[in-house]
Structure formats: structure tokens, C-alpha cells
Amino acid sequence: MRPTGQQLPRPELSRTTAAWLRRALWTVALTLTGGITRHGRLPRGGCVVVANHSSHADTAALLAALDARHAPLIGAAADYWFATPWRRRICRRLAAGFPVRRTGGGLEDLLGMAGALRAGRAVVLFPEGTRGGDGAVGDFRRGALLLAERAGVPVVPVGLAGTDRLLPKHGRLRRTHLRVHIGTPLYGPVPAPEARDAVRALTADAAAPLPDSRLRRRTAALVASRRGLPLAFAWAFAEALSWPLMPELFLAVACVAAPRAGLRLSLAALAGSLAGGLLALQLAASGAHLPAPLTTDRMRAEVTRELADEGAAAARHQPWDGIPYKVYAAEAGRAHVPAPDWLLASAEARGSRTLTVGLAFAALGALARPWRRRYPVYLGLLGGGFAVGLGIIVTSWR
Known part of the structure; x- marks a missing residue:
């Protein structure tokens, strides 16, 4: 039974700080390689975490997903990760690893972690003993379960999905994209088949497709296809001439739907904006x-004044003052600003805004992957916010 009425010990502050740093490191790394989603949390106090094992990326996924307040320790094969000084340093510093012998003495190594568990830490073990090659969860060894029983802490099953595709054996x-599903703690003596079945079920849940929106899928298919770049170019080109909707609105729609296409869509929009501005x-x-x-007469008057004072360099104000780029381009033509000077100044000003906005929305799309089914809601909020913001800008320049 779960213990009640007792003060649960906590890891030392320095260990918790190190765990937070490791979690931040691996979260950033895995976000850059496709993202990670976590479901569930560890219970309070020490616990033994048992997970399926199919990749070296399993450790990174668990360190990014588990609560840093538990200062997780990862059991690692002594004959591999502690065979050389540099591997040992990497394992201990980046993964908080401790050695577990696979050729005799492994149970003694595990039972030696009982003190860490009583101090409130989480000990992470892969009871299969080695990486599987087919994604299936193999038979569990009893060492992890005996450790939990000896220390009087629960066993927490965890299912991992995607690590075998991220870094195959x-x-x-x-x-x-990786998914980590943390299950319900198992208390008391836990049979190996029960722990294995719990991890298998969680692994199957983690591997299930994420709920998605049909509208997002269709939008992503369009902007990631061969038509996406011409569409981004044409939208920005038209906006630089007369079209009232800025290319950043297109990027907000497209880059969230298809984050991987964010950079090339942003570059295409920038090219279209510069070409339209020249025309x-x-x-x-x-x-x-x-x-x-x-647009308003006051906008045109302000741009005319800036161009008279600064020449082509006046383009640097455009990303921040709310005046559309088409006003700057048209007034620059009437002021007879040289085309090469205008192109250079526009590339710097428009590039800083267009690329920043596009990449920011691509990052948002990657981070919001678990909520893709809410894409229509996002579009509604985006449209409403854009309309309100545009109204405020136009009104302020009247």
C-alpha cells in the first residue's frame, strides 16, 4: 500500500539544480530533432521507473520528461558506458548515469541505490537489459522490482514511442517526435509480468497517432507541396503592390501547420516582398x-518625411511603425530613391521581420504538435486578433 502521513524526503538542492539543467538541455535538443510530448507525472517521493528500451535516445527522452525535482538517476551498462574515461564522464554528467554490471554483480549494483530512493530520487532502469531491435517490449528482469521492494518505494511504468525512429539501433x-507516457505507480511487491504488461500498454498508447485536424493536414499538404513556395511569394509580392493582408499573416497560418517548411516559406515570402517592392x-x-x-494620408506623409531625412535607410522603420510596406515602396518611387539602395535597405528591414516571424510561428507549430486538433480554433483566434490589431493600427494613423 502507498505510505501515508509521513514526510517525504527531497533530493539535495545541488542535485536538483543539475537535474533541471539536464532536463533543459535534453528538452532543447529533442525539440530541435522533432519535439517531445509527456503525459503523466511521477508520484511524490522516491520511485523506480521502468521503461521499454529500443534506443540510446530513451535516456534523453526520460531526462527531458521526468520531473527534475526527483533528480533522476539512470542505470547504464557498466561494460559499455563506463568502459572508458570519456564515456564515463559523458554518462555521469549528461545523463546522471550509474553503472550496472551485466556479467555478474548487477543486482548488487541495483540494491546499492536504495539509499538514493529513500532520499526522494527516481532511479530509472530498463528491465529488458538491452535495446530491442523491433520495438516490442521483451521480458523483464527482476532486479528493478526487487530494488523498489527493498527500498519501500513504488514502481512507475513508462512507455516510450519514437526513440527507435529518432536514433535506430x-x-x-x-x-x-517523441512521446513519453508515465503510468500509474505500482505499490507493494510487483510481479515482473505485471510491470512488463503495464509498460507494453503505455508504449502502445504512446505510439498511437496524435489527434489531428483535417484542416491542418490539408493546409500542411498545400504549403509543403510544390505550390507552397509560389503561394508565399505571390502573397508577399501582391502585398508589396496593393494587397491589404501582410505576408506575416500567411506565415502564421502556414508555418504553424507545417513547421518544417517554415524557413523556405519565409524565404519565399521575403523574396516576393522584395520583388513586389521593386516593382x-x-x-x-x-x-x-x-x-x-x-492606408491613410498620414501614413504617406510620415513616410515622405522619413525618406526626405534618411533616403533608402527609412525602410528600417517599416517593421515597427505599422505602416504597410507598399506605402514605403510607393513613396520611395515618388522620391526617386535609387532602386539598388532601396533593395538593400528593404532586404535588411523586411528580412529581419519576415524571417523572425516565420521561424517563430514554425517553432510554435512544433511545440504545439500535441494540440494540432485545435488548429481551427487557432485560426479563429489568429483571424480575430489580426482584425483587431489592423483596426487599431489604421485608426491610430488617421
Whole structure:
């Protein structure tokens, strides 16, 4: 039974700080390689975590997902991770690993961790003993369960999915989203088949497809296809001439739906914006007047003043003052700003904003992967927020 009415010990502050740093390190690393999602939490106090094992990436996933307040310790094969000084340093510093012999004496190594468990730490073990090659959960050895029984702490089953695709056995690193499902603690003497079945069930749950939105899938398929880059280019090109909706709105829709396409969509939008700006400058210099909806005379007056004072360098104000790029491009043409100077200044100003916005929304899309089914809600909030913001900007420039 679960102990009640007692003060649960906590790890030392320095160990907890180190655990937070390791968790931050691996969270950032795994976010860059596809992201990680966690379901569930460890119970308070010490516990033995048992998980399936199919990849060296399992350790990184667990360190990123488990509560750092438990200062997790990872059992590692002594004959591999502690065979050389540099492996030993890597294992201890980056993974808080401790050696477990696989050729005799392993149970003694495990039982020696009972004190850490009583101090409130989590001890993470892979009871299969070695990495599986087919993703299936093999038979469990009893050592981890005996350790939990000896220390009087629960066994917490954990299922991992995606690590075998991220870093296959004898394979190379690939981008993959990882999922970690932390199960209900098991108290009392826990039979090995019961622990194995719990991990198997959690692994199957973790491997199930994430709920998704049909609208997001269709949007992602469009912008990630061969039509995505021309669409981003055309939207930004049209906005630099007359279209009232800024390319950042397109990027907010597209990059959240397809984060991996974020950089190339942002570059295409930047290229379209610069090309449209050059054309708008040439047309205005020749006396043409294109429609400019949602702009005001005060905007044009302000841009004219900036151009008179700074020349092409006035483009640096555009990302921050709310005045559309098409106003700057047209007024630069009427002021006869040289096209090369305008292109260089625009590339710096527009590039800083367009690329930053595109990559920021791509990062948001990657982090929000578990909530993809809410993509229509996101679009509704985005549209409403954009309309309100645009109204405020136009009103402020009247």
C-alpha cells in the first residue's frame, strides 16, 4: 500500500539544480530533432521507473520528461558506458548515469541505490537489459522490482514511442517526435509480468497517432507541396503592390501547420516582398498610382518625411511603425530613391521581420504538435486578433 502521513524526503538542492539543467538541455535538443510530448507525472517521493528500451535516445527522452525535482538517476551498462574515461564522464554528467554490471554483480549494483530512493530520487532502469531491435517490449528482469521492494518505494511504468525512429539501433539520427507516457505507480511487491504488461500498454498508447485536424493536414499538404513556395511569394509580392493582408499573416497560418517548411516559406515570402517592392517603386516613379486599401494620408506623409531625412535607410522603420510596406515602396518611387539602395535597405528591414516571424510561428507549430486538433480554433483566434490589431493600427494613423 502507498505510505501515508509521513514526510517525504527531497533530493539535495545541488542535485536538483543539475537535474533541471539536464532536463533543459535534453528538452532543447529533442525539440530541435522533432519535439517531445509527456503525459503523466511521477508520484511524490522516491520511485523506480521502468521503461521499454529500443534506443540510446530513451535516456534523453526520460531526462527531458521526468520531473527534475526527483533528480533522476539512470542505470547504464557498466561494460559499455563506463568502459572508458570519456564515456564515463559523458554518462555521469549528461545523463546522471550509474553503472550496472551485466556479467555478474548487477543486482548488487541495483540494491546499492536504495539509499538514493529513500532520499526522494527516481532511479530509472530498463528491465529488458538491452535495446530491442523491433520495438516490442521483451521480458523483464527482476532486479528493478526487487530494488523498489527493498527500498519501500513504488514502481512507475513508462512507455516510450519514437526513440527507435529518432536514433535506430546501429542507425543515424533522424527527425522524429517523441512521446513519453508515465503510468500509474505500482505499490507493494510487483510481479515482473505485471510491470512488463503495464509498460507494453503505455508504449502502445504512446505510439498511437496524435489527434489531428483535417484542416491542418490539408493546409500542411498545400504549403509543403510544390505550390507552397509560389503561394508565399505571390502573397508577399501582391502585398508589396496593393494587397491589404501582410505576408506575416500567411506565415502564421502556414508555418504553424507545417513547421518544417517554415524557413523556405519565409524565404519565399521575403523574396516576393522584395520583388513586389521593386516593382512598386518603379511604377510609382513612372507616375502610376496603385490602390492602397487600409492606408491613410498620414501614413504617406510620415513616410515622405522619413525618406526626405534618411533616403533608402527609412525602410528600417517599416517593421515597427505599422505602416504597410507598399506605402514605403510607393513613396520611395515618388522620391526617386535609387532602386539598388532601396533593395538593400528593404532586404535588411523586411528580412529581419519576415524571417523572425516565420521561424517563430514554425517553432510554435512544433511545440504545439500535441494540440494540432485545435488548429481551427487557432485560426479563429489568429483571424480575430489580426482584425483587431489592423483596426487599431489604421485608426491610430488617421
